[in-house]
Amino acid sequence: MSGAQGQQEIRSDVVLAARNIAKSYSGIQALKGVNFDIRRGQVTTLFGENGAGKSTLMKILSGVVQPTSGEILLDGKPIVFSSTTDARNHGISIIHQELSLAPNLSVRDNIFMGREIIGPMGVDFAEEERQVRELLKELEEDIDPLTPVEELRLGQQQIVEIARALSVDSRILIMDEPTSALSAAEVEVLFRVIRDLTARGVSIVYISHHLEEALQITDHAVVLRDGSMTASAPRSEIDLAWVVRNMVGENYELGSPPSGYDFGPVVLSVRNLVVPDPAGGGYNVVDHMSLDVRAGEIVCIYGLMGAGRTELLETIAGRLAATSGEIVLDGKEVSHLSIGERIARGLALVPEDRQRDGLVQTMSVGQNLSLASIMEFTRGIFTSLKLERALIDKSIRDVTVKTDGPDAAIGSLSGGNQQKVVIGKMLATDPKVILLDEPSRGIDIGAKAEVFRILAARAVAGQAVVYTTSELNECLSIAHRIIIMRRGRIAAEFGSDVAKEDIMAASGEAEAA
Amino acid sequence: MTETSAKTVPAAATGALGRINPIKLLLKGRAFFALVAIIIVFSLLSPNYFTVSNFLIMSSHVAIYGILAIGMLLVILNGGIDLSVGSILALCGVVAGALMQGVVLEPLGVILFPPVWAVVVLTCVLGALIGAVNGVLIAWFKVPAFVTTLGVMYVARGIALLLTNGLTYNNLAGRPELGNTGFDWLGFNRLFGVPISVIVLAVIALLAGLILSRSSFGRWLYASGGNERAAELSGVPVNFVKITVYTISGALSAVAGLVLSSQLTSAGPTAGTTYELTAIAAVVIGGAALTGGRGTVRGTMLGAFVIGFLSDGLVIIGVSSYWQTVFTGAVIVLAVLMNTIQYGVRRAR
Ligand SMILES: Nc1ncnc2c1ncn2[C@@H]1O[C@H](COP(=O)(O)OP(=O)(O)OP(=O)(O)O)[C@@H](O)[C@H]1O
Ligand SMILES: [Mg+2]
Numbered sequence: 001m002s003g004a005q006g007q008q009e010i011r012s013d014v015v016l017a018a019r020n021i022a023k024s025y026s027g028i029q030a031l032k033g034v035n036f037d038i039r040r041g042q043v044t045t046l047f048g049e050n051g052a053g054k055s056t057l058m059k060i061l062s063g064v065v066q067p068t069s070g071e072i073l074l075d076g077k078p079i080v081f082s083s084t085t086d087a088r089n090h091g092i093s094i095i096h097q098e099l100s101l102a103p104n105l106s107v108r109d110n111i112f113m114g115r116e117i118i119g120p121m122g123v124d125f126a127e128e129e130r131q132v133r134e135l136l137k138e139l140e141e142d143i144d145p146l147t148p149v150e151e152l153r154l155g156q157q158q159i160v161e162i163a164r165a166l167s168v169d170s171r172i173l174i175m176d177e178p179t180s181a182l183s184a185a186e187v188e189v190l191f192r193v194i195r196d197l198t199a200r201g202v203s204i205v206y207i208s209h210h211l212e213e214a215l216q217i218t219d220h221a222v223v224l225r226d227g228s229m230t231a232s233a234p235r236s237e238i239d240l241a242w243v244v245r246n247m248v249g250e251n252y253e254l255g256s257p258p259s260g261y262d263f264g265p266v267v268l269s270v271r272n273l274v275v276p277d278p279a280g281g282g283y284n285v286v287d288h289m290s291l292d293v294r295a296g297e298i299v300c301i302y303g304l305m306g307a308g309r310t311e312l313l314e315t316i317a318g319r320l321a322a323t324s325g326e327i328v329l330d331g332k333e334v335s336h337l338s339i340g341e342r343i344a345r346g347l348a349l350v351p352e353d354r355q356r357d358g359l360v361q362t363m364s365v366g367q368n369l370s371l372a373s374i375m376e377f378t379r380g381i382f383t384s385l386k387l388e389r390a391l392i393d394k395s396i397r398d399v400t401v402k403t404d405g406p407d408a409a410i411g412s413l414s415g416g417n418q419q420k421v422v423i424g425k426m427l428a429t430d431p432k433v434i435l436l437d438e439p440s441r442g443i444d445i446g447a448k449a450e451v452f453r454i455l456a457a458r459a460v461a462g463q464a465v466v467y468t469t470s471e472l473n474e475c476l477s478i479a480h481r482i483i484i485m486r487r488g489r490i491a492a493e494f495g496s497d498v499a500k501e502d503i504m505a506a507s508g509e510a511e512a513a
Numbered sequence: 514m515t516e517t518s519a520k521t522v523p524a525a526a527t528g529a530l531g532r533i534n535p536i537k538l539l540l541k542g543r544a545f546f547a548l549v550a551i552i553i554v555f556s557l558l559s560p561n562y563f564t565v566s567n568f569l570i571m572s573s574h575v576a577i578y579g580i581l582a583i584g585m586l587l588v589i590l591n592g593g594i595d596l597s598v599g600s601i602l603a604l605c606g607v608v609a610g611a612l613m614q615g616v617v618l619e620p621l622g623v624i625l626f627p628p629v630w631a632v633v634v635l636t637c638v639l640g641a642l643i644g645a646v647n648g649v650l651i652a653w654f655k656v657p658a659f660v661t662t663l664g665v666m667y668v669a670r671g672i673a674l675l676l677t678n679g680l681t682y683n684n685l686a687g688r689p690e691l692g693n694t695g696f697d698w699l700g701f702n703r704l705f706g707v708p709i710s711v712i713v714l715a716v717i718a719l720l721a722g723l724i725l726s727r728s729s730f731g732r733w734l735y736a737s738g739g740n741e742r743a744a745e746l747s748g749v750p751v752n753f754v755k756i757t758v759y760t761i762s763g764a765l766s767a768v769a770g771l772v773l774s775s776q777l778t779s780a781g782p783t784a785g786t787t788y789e790l791t792a793i794a795a796v797v798i799g800g801a802a803l804t805g806g807r808g809t810v811r812g813t814m815l816g817a818f819v820i821g822f823l824s825d826g827l828v829i830i831g832v833s834s835y836w837q838t839v840f841t842g843a844v845i846v847l848a849v850l851m852n853t854i855q856y857g858v859r860r861a862r
Contacts, residue, residue: 319746340748349746357746362739362806371736372747374729382727425747 013039015203016172021070023056030056032227038172043204045214047243048224049444050416051402054207055097058174062094063087091171095161095178097415098355103150108132110149111164135163140189151279154181154353155305174205180441183305183470191217209444211243223247248446254477257496258456264295267464268433273325275315285311287488298465300479303507308488309468310352313435317349318342343372346432350423350439358422359410366392366406368421373428391428399424400450416443436467440474452478472500543851544799544815555826562829569708575821576710579814580769581788582795583721584762586813589796591758592738592805593658598792600669601643601766602785607673609636609771610682610780613696626691637767643669644763648756673782681781700775710772722810739806795820798848
């Protein structure tokens, strides 16, 4: 880094550079004069808390939004990207944090959307399909190119999104949280693909809240904090503690299982639950599963993607119907009740896909937060604005949503803060049993620690907590009991003192990786 | 609130004050400005336009569209569409007309003349029932709203034609000795100088506005229109909401049918043809998004008045009805264009 010689070398290495980029959204400064370099054939990782401005910076570099001030240099020459197509023509493509696929179209059509291969007889579907198969093979994913995207699980949709970005031969590939819904094995494959790309001279920008995972692939780390760059260093000079220190200023612990109290009676009891594949695959995604959870207990359900965790939770919450089995809440069978009635009885689900299942984009932050508790602030037939406001303010404080206020549009929040809104919405119903499907998806370590602290406090107060995760660290934090799901069944059950290797072996991850 | 947000609020406030964007203001209040512009232009063109009596007459015409448009607004907020309102209006009108002529009970050999209030109630129940059929087909049997209501549009119109054999009931006045007079009250009477139909519209609009902004049902409606899956997972009874909005739309079509046949003192099976489109236009001009989740009663009312005052104004200055059609179409396209600009700007991130 020192010496004129070194400086010169780094310069020539930089393919795309942001100089003094600032961006404000109606008075809010998302970026305050950021300098950011993308180096040829390297993985530059961008770290930062929720709302630090990472996605905003990437959207500027890929032409999605225009900066308020500052300039972008491509190969040392100033350039303005008027649109994503413009940026793509200059060899820059982006994988967005929030999926941008057309759910009704097939995998093939999504990947070639807007860039169809035209043959003599119109669109050459056969050639497109061949290329898609090749891409998916490279990503080691067994998906038929003709499946409609809406029938894929979230992780597979993310793979399709990645495949789409890969299908464009770009020089610079921006990945904004590409792995938030991927399993460990899928992440391994992605990393192999990234290494292939960098070996061919492609430059990568990588964003992730899975810090350890991200460090494996990083060549150069950059930290953003509150819209400014706070640190930047090559991989060889840094470690996890450095990242955390620069991101949040202190070290965070995900916590340990709360203790010093006795569990109450069993509040949730699942007996012999069978759920057929909702996509009509002809097999059972949940296969004769039984599970008891006591008041005050925290249970982590770990498993690979496709193990049936989401389906299990959705069935308990009432979104999917079981073909047989019982779901008993507080001693009463609830299988016949609607989702709303189950919520009223104290059973709440925080869904995995916040865009599709969690948020109402046309409503404000406040209205989203109060959506599941409308009856709490309804007096007679009318809602009480005062009670609602109190409930919203409490939720914003409880889950520390970073927002301009309850009337802000939900789309103006950063991804992690949107996730906190979904969690806050269900916690506001004051449930007896709270189910969370990948609650840490897209939230930074500070927020993750906060969410786990909130959940632990809820457990101490007598609520039962069940959450799923695909990250071992998150399982080995506050959970009293760890359940490993595999192909719709419980493969193993451990206490909180289990070794990582045992979990991996039981989930089938050891074989897969 | 957190400290960061406390700091950012004044910045945002000054930012907004610093540039009161005239284009944004125009976009937000577009239906209002359009109405003002229409009133000014026609007042300049015709001395008869800007008079209290003309406004009241025009308003009583608007009442029909307005009542339909409120039902349509609820349906559109839910992310649906109701093409059957014009036909339900006609069917309910002729059923009311038939009831006024007396119901023949063959086995007893008597003719029953139901009092006017009973006619009104029965007609509204009929409208609500047809609406409920729409709702059930859409919510439970997952038939797309467009197709369902298109089908019901034909069926209801066909039944109206069958019932009357294509003819029109011209005598709706009732007879004093039978005690069924008063049907023209809706269309002709005034309360403190205001036509009853306008008062009916005002009451319905007020109720709808209250329900949308202050009741839990309103919140459910906005949520399920904005993102049905998320609403359902938050405990919103989405099917109930859906069936209810189509039922209300059907009932309001019946009300509009009663008002119209009372105003015309006749009930014909071809009444209200294409009124569904006028209602949709009013909702859209009022700023609602056809994709659901966005829209207000105030906007829809302004939209209905824009359409009504425009077409009546054109009649008053003697423009041919062909041109009226052209103008109305242009206004609708302009309105949707502005919708996309407004929501497009907001969505771009
Ligand atoms: N369209 C918008 N309107 C208003 N504010 C916005 C908009 N988009 C982003 N912001 C604000 O800009 C800031 C930075 O957001 P950004 O999405 O870049 O964060 P991020 O670092 O990607 O966070 P995360 O890790 O949660 O994804 C946030 O405070 C956010 O509220
Ligand atoms: Mg982001």
